[in-house]
Amino acid sequence: MEHLVSPSLLAADFTNLENEIRMINRSEADWLHLDIMDGVFVPNISFGFPVIKAVKKVASKPLDVHLMIIDPDRYLSRFCEAGANNLTVQYEACTHLQRTVTEIRNLEMKAGVALNPHTPVSLLKNVLPCIDMVLIMTVNPGFGGQLFIMESYNKIAELRKMIDEAGYNVLIEVDGGIDTTNAAKLIQSGVNVLVAGNSVFNSADPVATIRKLKRLL
Ligand code: DX5
Ligand code: ZN
Numbered sequence: 001m002e003h004l005v006s007p008s009l010l011a012a013d014f015t016n017l018e019n020e021i022r023m024i025n026r027s028e029a030d031w032l033h034l035d036i037m038d039g040v041f042v043p044n045i046s047f048g049f050p051v052i053k054a055v056k057k058v059a060s061k062p063l064d065v066h067l068m069i070i071d072p073d074r075y076l077s078r079f080c081e082a083g084a085n086n087l088t089v090q091y092e093a094c095t096h097l098q099r100t101v102t103e104i105r106n107l108e109m110k111a112g113v114a115l116n117p118h119t120p121v122s123l124l125k126n127v128l129p130c131i132d133m134v135l136i137m138t139v140n141p142g143f144g145g146q147l148f149i150m151e152s153y154n155k156i157a158e159l160r161k162m163i164d165e166a167g168y169n170v171l172i173e174v175d176g177g178i179d180t181t182n183a184a185k186l187i188q189s190g191v192n193v194l195v196a197g198n199s200v201f202n203s204a205d206p207v208a209t210i211r212k213l214k215r216l217l
Helices: 013-028 048-056 070-083 097-106 152-168 183-188 205-216
Strands: 004-007 030-038 065-066 088-092 110-115 133-137 171-175 193-196
Touching: 004 030, 004 205, 013 048, 013 171, 013 205, 030 048, 048 065, 048 070, 048 097, 048 193, 065 110, 065 193, 070 088, 088 097, 088 133, 097 110, 152 171, 152 183, 183 193, 193 205
Parallel strands: 004 193, 030 065, 065 088, 088 110, 110 133, 133 171, 171 193
Antiparallel strands: none
8 A cells, every 4th residue: 555644734834834734735745744732641732723723724635633632532523623534542541442433433534543652552452443543653742853762663563463463454654753764664664654744844845855755765
């Protein structure tokens, strides 16, 4: 399967958001990744519903929304109304994960579960049939521009094996410290979706960087 690229808007120029989104629209990006942080689950606050709704008006790509918030169940339908196409919750923030992902699917969004670097992939074994995507955090969530954690390769390999042996149709997405130097190895390890913030938006030519991440040779 051809891999997908989901640039993270967190690294965009927020004074120039419309142009940044139009740049993504004309690029080879597949999705647009939106990081929602509540200042409780992670030590940072990003943006919320008014911004997502404004982004939705301009974006032509599906919105890939990553919730780094506690108690996400309170807001699932509001993220749907705001325009989310994929909704990913953090494993560590969900007490009744199976119910949460089922509700996301009932709202006709793709359901994703994100794992912090310390959370083993084996914990997802019994929920894999109920989800569309696993997001392996390759940094500790909360900030863009951090260093990729090398142990992530072992987690990806283990998860790839779990998914393939059971025959599930679940995508593996990676997020944090992804750039053109590690992307090819990640895809070879079995990743389906690359999230990239700083390496795209802070590059000299973001459209060309997205093309490079898409066409890894
Ligand atoms: C981190 C976020 C990431 C972040 C990635 O908590 O989940 O999506 O924006 O940024 P880079 O690619 O700069 O590490
Ligand atoms: Zn993210």
